[in-house]
Amino acid sequence: xxxxxxxxxxxxxxxxxxxxxxxxxxxxxxxxxxxxxxxxxxxxxxxxxxxxxxxxxxxxxxxxxxxxxxxxxxxxxxxxxxxxxxxxxxxxxxxxxxxxxxxxxxxxxxxxxxxxxxxxxxxxxxxxxxxxxxxxxxxxxxxxxxxxxxxxxxxxxxxxxxxxxxxxxxxxxxxxxxxxxxxxxxxxxxxxxxxxxxxxxxxxxxxxxxxxxxxxxxxxxxxxxxxxxxxxx
Amino acid sequence: xxxxxxxxxxxxxxxxxxxxxxxxxxxxxxxxxxxxxxxxxxxxxxxxxxxxxxxxxxxxxxxxxxxxxxxxxxxxxxxxxxxxxxxxxxxxxxxxxxxxxxxxxxxxxxxxxxxxxxxxxxxxxxxxxxxxxxxxxxxxxxxxxxxxxxxxxxxxxxxxxxxxxxxxx
Numbered sequence: 001x002x003x004x005x006x007x008x009x010x011x012x013x014x015x016x017x018x019x020x021x022x023x024x025x026x027x028x029x030x031x032x033x034x035x036x037x038x039x040x041x042x043x044x045x046x047x048x049x050x051x052x053x054x055x056x057x058x059x060x061x062x063x064x065x066x067x068x069x070x071x072x073x074x075x076x077x078x079x080x081x082x083x084x085x086x087x088x089x090x091x092x093x094x095x096x097x098x099x100x101x102x103x104x105x106x107x108x109x110x111x112x113x114x115x116x117x118x119x120x121x122x123x124x125x126x127x128x129x130x131x132x133x134x135x136x137x138x139x140x141x142x143x144x145x146x147x148x149x150x151x152x153x154x155x156x157x158x159x160x161x162x163x164x165x166x167x168x169x170x171x172x173x174x175x176x177x178x179x180x181x182x183x184x185x186x187x188x189x190x191x192x193x194x195x196x197x198x199x200x201x202x203x204x205x206x207x208x209x210x211x212x213x214x215x216x217x218x219x220x221x222x223x224x225x226x227x228x229x230x231x232x233x
Numbered sequence: 234x235x236x237x238x239x240x241x242x243x244x245x246x247x248x249x250x251x252x253x254x255x256x257x258x259x260x261x262x263x264x265x266x267x268x269x270x271x272x273x274x275x276x277x278x279x280x281x282x283x284x285x286x287x288x289x290x291x292x293x294x295x296x297x298x299x300x301x302x303x304x305x306x307x308x309x310x311x312x313x314x315x316x317x318x319x320x321x322x323x324x325x326x327x328x329x330x331x332x333x334x335x336x337x338x339x340x341x342x343x344x345x346x347x348x349x350x351x352x353x354x355x356x357x358x359x360x361x362x363x364x365x366x367x368x369x370x371x372x373x374x375x376x377x378x379x380x381x382x383x384x385x386x387x388x389x390x391x392x393x394x395x396x397x398x399x400x401x402x
Contacts, residue, residue: 097325098400098401099325111400
């Protein structure tokens with residue numbers, strides 16, 4: 001007999017999935033994520049894919065391996081509220097001004113907020129003083145719009161193999177940095193490939209020369225390239 | 234039945250939300266049949282009146298005048314609606330936050346104006362950080378259909394369900 005577990009009361013067969021999130025998506029249940037990418041290492045930072053596991057409490061689906069017999073609930077009033085809080089805190093932590101952002105109307109943070117029915121942020125905005133790094137010839141990095149999902153960090157390290165990006169500091173002092181906190185444009189490792197830009201869910205990484213609403217991202221080529229890692233060319 | 238009393242207020246914003254309100258086109262006729270506009274940039278009243286049923290507030294709370302007005306609005310309004318991103322999130326006006334007002338004015342003006350202009354607050358604030366807000370309608374600006382829907386529902390005595398109708402930006 002095949003190993004199974006239940007998701008929202010539905011029996012789902014475990015077929016070598018690496019984590020609960022894969023199983024949940026296989027069962028056609030929509031779970032929001034920012035930091036998760038199917039072809040990158042699991043990071044578990046955004047806390048949006050949290051699920052209720054009977055006897056274990058609330059855990060991140062992306063970083064929980066599937067085990068036979070688990071009883072998983074993907075949406076409860078408590079989980080819905082925690083997700084909402086997580087997204088609201090992202091908005092209050094940096095300076096997200098959707099109306100003047102290159103990624104307006106193409107932003108995962110903005111889209112998810114609308115989907116979760118968020119019409120205002122209940123926490124005081126922190127208005128941090130943050131800079132944009134304009135030193136790269138082709139791209140811009142704006143800390144004001146970064147949600148620290150680290151998709152760019154992992155895409156650069158694991159797909160492009162350049163490892164230009166990292167996250168420095170802790171807690172609210174966490175910052176995306178290029179090299180050892182040098183201007184992006186001075187990086188010797190950066191290949192100008194732009195995969196980080198395409199992987200970014202918000203307007204934090206964007207191509208130069210785009211105005212408000214003009215920046216759209218294509219993450220599909222990253223998924224395709226990542227699947228070919230290790231293949232002989 | 235007596236008509237409902239609606240007011241609109243323009244704080245620190247670009248007036249785009251008021252433009253969007255006007256863009257509800259003939260929808261305004263249905264609203265006008267049920268309500269009077271008693272205060273706002275679109276009418277002549279000089280003082281914010283007492284006994285207002287619904288006030289739509291556009292803009293962030295950014296100056297001493299804004300602060301005085303929003304407190305009066307709250308006191309005299311039954312349902313206070315934050316209309317648009319500046320009222321809901323402080324939006325573009327908040328991009329000055331973190332820069333001391335004095336330094337800000339010195340950077341913009343060779344001789345900062347002092348007469349007839351209200352003093353700036355340290356930060357531009359979303360309305361709900363200053364007074365209690367009953368309904369948030371984000372958008373820059375909110376779509377005319379969303380504004381028409383909100384007014385229609387409120388005039389029917391219902392709380393508008395904005396799911397799928399609004400977004401930031």
